[in-house]
Amino acid sequence: MIIPRNILEPVIKWSGSKRLVAPELCRYISNQKRYIEPFIGGGSMLPFRQIPKAVASDIIPELVRLWNQIKTNPEQVADEYKNRWDRLQSDGHGVFYEVRDSFNKTKNEFDFLFLTRTCVNGLIRYNNNGEFNNSMHKNRPGINPKSFKEIILKWSYFIKDVEFRECDYRETLADANKNDFVFLDPPYGGTKDRYTKTEFVLEQFYCELERLNSVGAKWILTFDGVAGSREYDYQLPKEIFLHKTEIKTGNSPFTKIMKTTVDAVYESVYFNFKPTAELRTDVNQYVSQELVFV
Ligand SMILES: C[S@@+](CC[C@H](N)C(=O)[O-])C[C@H]1O[C@@H](n2cnc3c(N)ncnc32)[C@H](O)[C@@H]1O
Structure with a gap:
């Protein structure tokens, strides 16, 4: 069966999901041996990742248990x-x-x-x-x-080679090396985890990115961004990445709930390598590509 990418419904709905931009972002995932995603949430990138062997993790235990059950x-x-x-x-x-x-x-x-x-x-x-x-x-x-x-059965197929772990992102990344491709979609800086109440500390995260650079792992990071006139820009230190672009990720859920003017949200996308093509930044214009499901 062939599924057009744009009709693959989410199995786990997640706020901050990268569902709209996943088909676009995945074009930049290079052919490494292993895919690692340490902030998995609703896992929108997983069906598109093109690298079968994968590790995905999150700090929320019931979320990780649910992923394992779906698998x-x-x-x-x-x-x-x-x-x-x-x-x-x-x-x-x-x-x-x-x-x-x-x-x-x-x-x-x-x-x-x-x-x-x-x-x-x-x-x-x-x-x-x-x-x-x-x-x-x-x-x-x-x-x-x-x-x-x-939907559940389709996703179960797409995640059959994914190992899910419940842990902090640093634990997941501890053995990353030059054969790995890492996709990072962390919470906004300064936000507290709902369970452990530990803060997501940007300085620690930057250190981790530097460490990934030093071991030769490739990564893409979606980060901060802009919603209407509000900016969430944490200015990733320039020496950590090689390329940056902006991509429209949807509309702000908060302005939607408050029924004020709906703000478009743009997210910054950082690369620690030079992508071969520019990102197409308007997701509505994408030509629908297909996922094969057998
Ligand atoms: C923006 S969401 C990821 C959304 C996901 N990319 C998607 O498309 O649905 C960030 C995730 O990071 C997780 N998280 C927060 N702090 C973490 C930490 N220290 N280690 C691992 N995961 C963490 C959150 O539970 C949340 O699921």
């Missing part, structure tokens, strides 16, 4: 979603809050998936005690289980 038990993932979704249709909104309470006690990865699919704007949001606190999206019932099963 090894896709049928069960689909069934678990269907069970909860059917109950929601027959018994009403209370089911969402039951699942949420249960998730906050157990951090069950199937509850997590169901919540991400039925909460307001799909925003994964936690309070200071680390409890999921977003509400149910009243007018949207969540994706139909039959359609969702197809």
